[in-house]
Ligand SMILES: [Zn+2]
């Protein structure tokens with residue numbers, strides 16, 4: 151079993167556990183959604199996920215995609231980010247098992263998301279928690295700006311039809 155397969159097996163086991171705990175049906179749709187999430191390396195929104203499931207010609211309703219995503223966030227298998235400002239918050243998701251702590255760069259023109267890791271962030275966290283006697287549990291750091299991808303200006307923003 152390679153690493154991504156064993157991650158997926160762990161993720162499936164955790165989903166199964168939390169479905170049992172909540173008394174929810176262990177439907178194949180939910181596991182298909184989990185598989186799709188764990189096959190991606192991007193920061194997607196719920197509509198991206200819904201569209202990906204349609205392309206697999208899987209009969210998964212929008213409601214199932216949305217509530218499964220919610221469930222995956224609750225059981226720690228998916229991380230939700232709220233990018234943007236108060237007036238225009240966008241929820242983006244990414245798988246969380248097997249991922250290193252990282253920070254994000256969000257392009258305000260094409261909305262692409264990039265990641266970076268910098269060990270200095272860990273140092274800041276340690277220094278701050280020592281000097282202010284504060285137990286840091288998590289943090290998020292997002293830089294907003296414009297990327298230099300060739301098609302940044304022309305990439306259609308939010309091409310999805312939203313309901
Ligand atoms: Zn990320």
Ligand SMILES: [Zn+2]
Pocket residue numbers: 257258259260261262296297298299302303
């Ligand atoms: Zn861009």
